[in-house]
Amino acid sequence: MLTLLEQLDKGSLWQSPGGIHPPELKQLSNQQAISRLPLAKQFVVPIPQVGEQARLLVDVGQTVLKGQVLTEGNGFIYLPVHAPTSGTVTAIKPVASNHASGLPVLSCIIDADGNDTWCDLIVSEPSALTNDEIISKIKLAGIAGMGGAAFPTHIKLNTASEIDLVIINGVECEPYITSDDRLMREHSDEILKGVEIIHRLLNPQRIIIAIEDNKPEAAEAMQQAINHSKLPANSARVTVIPTKYPSGGEKQLIQIITGKEVPSGCLPSQLGIVVQNVGTAFAIQDAIYYGKPLVERVVTLTGKNIHRPGNYWLPIGTPVSTALKLVDFSPSSDQKLIIGGPMMGYAINNAYVPILKGTNCILAPSNDEISPDSDEKACIRCGECAIACPALLLPQQLFWHAKAEEYDKAASFNLQDCIECGCCSYVCPSDIPLVEYYRIAKSALRVEAEEKVLAEQAKQRFEARLQRLEDEKLAREAKAKEAAEKRQANMKSSDKDAVAAAMARIAAKKAAQSNDVNQQTDIQNNQAVSDSVNKKSAVSAAIARAKAKKAAQATPPPSSAENNTLQQDNSIGNVAEVSMSQQDRIAAAVARAKAKKAAQHNQVITSDVVVNDSASVSTLEIDSTVNDKKAKVAAAIAKAKAKKLQQVGIANDTDGNELADVSSITKTAVASSIGSEKLVTESKTDIGSLDKKARVALAIAKAKAKKSPQGHDRTAADESSSSLPINLNTQISNGTSTSSDNEIIADAEPENVEQDKKARIAAAVAKAKAKKLQQTESSNVKSALSDISTRASQTENVDTAALDKKAKVAAAVAKAKAKKLAQQAEKKD
Amino acid sequence: MAFKIASSPHVGTTLQTAKVMQRVVLCLIPGIAAQLYFFGYGTLLQIAIAIITAYAAEATILALRNRPIKSTLADNSALVTALLLAIAIPPLAPWWVIVIGTLFSIIIVKHLYGGLGNNLFNPAMAGYVLLLISFPVQMTDWVSPMSAAQQSVDISYAWKVIFNSTSDIILTGHNLAIDGTTMATPLDTLKTDLSMGLTTHESLAKPIFSSMTGLGWFEVNFAFLIGGLIMLKLKVIRWHISFGILTALFICSSFGFLLNPDTHVSPIMHLFSGGTMLAAFFIATDPVTAATSARGRIIFGAMIGALIYVIRTFGGYPDAVAFAVLLANMCAPFIDHYVRPRTYGHRSGS
Known part of the structure; x- marks a missing residue:
């Protein structure tokens, strides 16, 4: 028993099953040497990988040199694309692809300057390079398999297998094609240099150059080239194989040369075999010895409708139409244009498509060279297809199932092992386009598989979501329970006079504001505080406030439970202290005001938290609606009092900014309390009444705004109107924090309704403020504005994303109003 | 300009179905000629009747099925069915026999199953079996070989017999001439003799048998063999089925002959009598109703061969080709299901 190597050396051949002997018709094109055609004026260089694995290095209008790299990337199968000639990039747009589908693909259009100037080429001696350097050079030269499939060569040459x-x-088993034949005849030495490099990279025991017996000249030339190559003696040989289609198929060739079959779904490298096309070997040589990237290839232009058939060096990217014009192509009626050979080539509809690295032939046959169109007839199960199939499939069974769209059954007949060589269609006496059926079935199977993957992913997503919702629900329940417990604790220990508490709150507010106003720096401090406060501070502050209120309203002084709640927030630790000594209302108010400020700045950052927490707050509120009703009444009374106080405050306080704050807050409170009172009697979820309330507030604000422009510096008005929108944003977020109060007063409304309401209230507040600002002296206005804008700019950064639609609407309304104000101011001036 | 789009491959064989069928018909000529020579011109009339009936039936049913008539008729498949049936039945069978058989073959066996390519059973053989079961007398009265009858059956005579209700004549014995021209086939004779206690030797001594097989039958079978070999050469058929049939029949009959030569005839007798060669090359090779893979076809053929032997030897009918083919037809899908070639790159058994 001979070893495989001995048999290889003897040139033993194995039989590949199936196959056919179509008319070769190679004489048409293999009689003349490979020649060059005049350079095309325009080139289309497809850059399909751009946007996925690569980025473009050139722009429209840029001049490029021949061989200049156009893309950069680093994907696994990424290959750089090079300019095929020197010229100008005139467009980068999708152009019909050289593919059976003809679908457009992103391409670089290069107008040649006619000079065909090379860029700087790095010429190197391969002995000076390491293997890695050689591989990287092959990759950078953009070399892909030139037999048709165009698989990146560097991957094949960098295999992990032995x-x-x-x-x-x-x-070159396809009829008509002779590009490899001519290349071997004319450039056998160069090919052998490429083979030497392949030998060096892979270090195989044997190299077999396989040539069909219909190319004796090529075989002779290659044998001579081997004889004076630098390959180790007896490591390479030419093996002539019998002519049969599709012997040139990778799997078939391996079977013929070694008798081995590449296992289904595996690569030949697993058998320790690598197959490279002769054209690829030539390109490797060009890249390593001369530094030339793969920018041109030999293309067979043949068929009886081409009057100068032959092999030509054509730059990659030359439009097929241009190439055809240069060889005197005269189309007949119903002309077919085939890229590749007649067996596996695809017909193209549009000739303005580029020649690619794998384009070995353009066939323009006359109508008598190819099969006429004929209708598919009934399969008579003659089995000729099975005899012709080189993959040993049962094409007729595949057809049967593919036609019935039973793709899974077709798959069970190993559809995936079909190499689409076309032998079955060729021999079919019923003119059934079998390969076409298989392509459809294969793509259907592919789609099915993809859909399966997607469905699986969707299922996982859905399950994850269910899990998350479940987790959230549990968390919410836990929170609500905790809150309810706290609440019960509160109930036991609180019974203070609600009115007093409310009054205290108002007073505290005022105090806080005056505090705030007295020093601009106070705001800065607050901002500083706000920066340092953690996300939850605002929310918890709001909760704390709400609790405090409730405690005050319904029951005696704050309990330890409440303290605990307040103490949770470090930033407003002083609030806790102050509220413990409920008597010191002013101090408490200061704290609250501070908390509010903090909330203003942080609210939006923590919108998520707000949602959760406010949800828990509302749950809490629902628990104790009866109390709330009372609380609301109390709050209303308190607010009425506060108003009075406020009026006094207005009289006394000279600082407009402060005044604005105080009054606006009071107004909000009033507005909400009015609404709340209504709500007590009406349905709690009555959105209409809320809207009404908001509208009332707006109306009030409007009315005031009308009055406001009087006696005002126009600049101030302008300024305020321009800063208003931003200001408003601040106010809206502010409003959300204020809403904690409102929420309690107005009782637990569904959250969206609440926010709606809040937004409107906030808008009203903003308007009111703007008004007040205008009323005060311009200097004050300016300082206030700067203050607001500082706040605004801070808040804005954070809250734009979080602002909900309604808030924007409110802002827009406010803006419009402010504009009106300004206009009125102008008029009056 | 826009070019024409078509999917690859862009070239194909010129050997289309119609041409394949045409070649089958041409390859039948040697056998038909031999049959005409030995059994008279009755077969020619039968062929004519069968072809006319077949085309008429096919055209009608295609019209009813809303299928293209002209292109389908042009595939020559009805022609082949008609020819095979006409060759298979006795040359002087009354006209209505072949008409009924052809109508059944074309309409029921072929078109009611979906037309060419979809029929489960071989149309000619199904028609033949219908006739054999329905009209056993007419179907077993063969013209004696020319040499035996010493009287040629020319066209006019055949016409007269075929269209004048021959069976009545035979049954009543009015026409002695006809009585003299028709008789049981050699296989039938042999079967009858064996059942009557004669040994094969005694039976084979009768004048109906020549040195090797039935008189005339050897030559007819040989002519079909020649035609079949031409078909193989032209690659109209592949060798697997024919090989399977002949090998299995040869092996089975050899066993029988070696074990008990008195009650079993020689393998040569089996191979060259009745419809063996016609079945092996022209009937069982109908691809539509056969198994499809190479191995499957060998099994399919071997099954037919074995069944021919079993039915001939142990069954109630003298010849068994039609039954054997139909039984194997039934098994073809089953064979296809289990006998699949190993696909490239797959280990055997997977």
Whole structure:
């Protein structure tokens, strides 16, 4: 028993099953040497990888040199694209692709300058390079398999497997095509140099150059080239194989040369075999010795409708139409234009498509060279297809299932092992386009598989979501329970006079504001505080406030439970202290005001938290609606009192900014309390009444705004109107924190309603403020504005994303109003 | 300009179905000629009747099925069915026999199953079996070989017999001439003799048998063999089925002959009598109703061969080709299901 190597050396051949012997018709194009055609004026260089694995290095209008790299990337199968000639990039747009589908693909249009100037080429001696450097050079030269499939060559040459055998494929079994034949005849030495490099990279025990016996000249030339190559003696040989289609197929060739079959779904490298096309070997040589990237290739232009058939060096990217014009192509009626050979080539509809790295032939046959269109007839199960199939499939069973769209059954007949060589269609006496059926079935299976993956992902997503919702629900329940417990604790220990508490609150507010106003720096401090406060501070502050209120309203002084709640927030620790000594209302108010400020700045950052927490707050509120009703009444009374106080305050206080704050807050309170009172009697979820309330507030604000422009500096008015929108944003977020109060007063409303309401109230507040601002002296206005804008700019950064639609609407309304104000001011001036 | 789009491959064989069928018909000529020579011109009339009936039936049913008539008729498949049936039945069978058989073959066996490519049973053989079961007398009265009858059956005579209700004549014995021209086939004779206690030797001594097989039958079978070999050469058929049939029949009959030569005839007798060669090359090779893979076809053929032997030897009918083919037809999908070639790159058994 001979070893495989001995058999290889003897040139033993194995039988590949199936196959056909179509008319070769190679004489048409293999009689003349490879020649050059005049350079095309325009080139189309497809850059399909751009946007996925690569980025473009050139722009429209830029001049490029021949061989200049156009893309940059680093994906696994990424290959750089090079300019095929020197010229100008005139467009980067999708152009019909050189593909059976003809679908547009992003391409660089290069107008040639006619000079064909090379960029700087790095010429190197391969012995001076390491293997890695060679591989990287091959990759950078953009070399892809030139037999048709255009698989990146550097991947094949950088395999992890131990390679015993390299087969250089010069079989060229398709009829008509002679590009490899001519290349081997004319450039055998160059090909061998490429083979030497492949030998060096893979270090195989044997290299077999396989050539069909219909190319004796090529075989002779290659044998001579081997004889004076630098390859180790007896490591390479030319093996002539019998002519049969599709012997040039990778799997078939391996079977013929070694008798081995590539396992289904595996690569030949697993058998220790690598197959490279002769054209690829030539390109490797060009890249390593001359530094030339793969920018041109030999293309067979043939068919009886081409009057100068032959092989030509054509730059990659040359439009097929241009190439055809240069070889005197005269189309007949119903002309077919086939890229590749007649067996596996695809017909293109539009000739303005570029020649690609894998384009070995353009066939323009006359109508008598190809099969006429004929209708598919009934399959008579003659089985000729099965005899012709080189993959040993049962094409007729595949057809049967593919036609019935039973793709899973077709798959069970190993549809995926079909190499689409076309032998079955060729022999079919019923003119059934079998391969077409298989392509459809294969793509259907592919789609099915993809859908399955997507469905699986969707299922996982859905399950994850269910899990999350469940977790959230549990968390909410836990929170609500905790809150309820706290609440019960509160109930036991509180019974203070609600009115007094409310009054205290108002007073505290005022005090806080005056505090605030007296020093601009106070705001800065607050801002500083706000920066340092953690996310929850605002929310918890709001909760704390709400609690305090409730405690005050319904029951005696704050309990330890309440303190605990307040103490949770470090930033307003002083609030806790102050509220413990309920008597010191002013101090408490200061704290609250501070908390509010803090909330203003942080609210939006923590919108998520707000939602959760306010949800818990509302749950809490629902628990104790009866109390709330009372509380609301109390709050209303308190507010009425506060108003009075406020009026006094207005009289006394000279600082407009402060005044604005105080009055606006009071107004909000009033507005909400009015609404709340209504709510007590009406349905709690009555959105209409809320709207009404908000409208009332707006109306009031409007009325005031009308009055306001009087006696005002126009600049101030302008300024305020311009800063108002931003200001408003601040106020809206502010409003949300204020809403904690409102919420309690107005009782637990569904959250969206609440926010709606809040937004409107906030808008009203903003308007009121603007008004007040205008009323005060311009200097004050300015300082206030700067203050507001500082706040605004801070808040704005954070809250734009979080602002909900309603808030924006409110802002827009406010803006419009402010504009009106300004206009009125102008008029009056 | 926009170019024409078509999917690859862009070239194909010129050997289309119609041409394949045409070649089958041409390859039948040697056998038909031999049959005409030995059994008279009755077969020619039968062929004519069968072809006319077949085309008429096919055209009608295609019209009813809303299928293209002209292109389908042009595929020559009805022609082949008609020919095979006409060759298979006795040359002087009354006209209505072949008409009924052809109508049944074309309409029921072929088109009611979906037309060419979809029929489960071989149309000619199903028609033949219908006739054999329905009209056993007419179907077993063969013209004696020319040499035996010493009287040629020319066209006019055949016409007269076929269209004048021959069976009545035979049954009543009015026409002695006809009585003299028709008789049981050699296989039938042999079967009858064996059942009557004669040994094969005694039976084979009768004048109906020549040195090797039935008189005339050997030559007819040989002519079909020649036609079949031409078909193989032209790659109209592949060798698997024919090989399977002949090998299995040869092996089975050899066993029988070696074990008990008195009650079993020689393998040569089996291979060259009745419809063996016609079945092996022209009937069982109908691809539509056969198994499809190479191995499957060998099994399919071997099954037919074995069944022919079993039915001939142990069954109630003298010849068994039609039954064997139909039984194997039934098994073809089953064979296809279990006998699949190993696909490239797959280990055997997977």
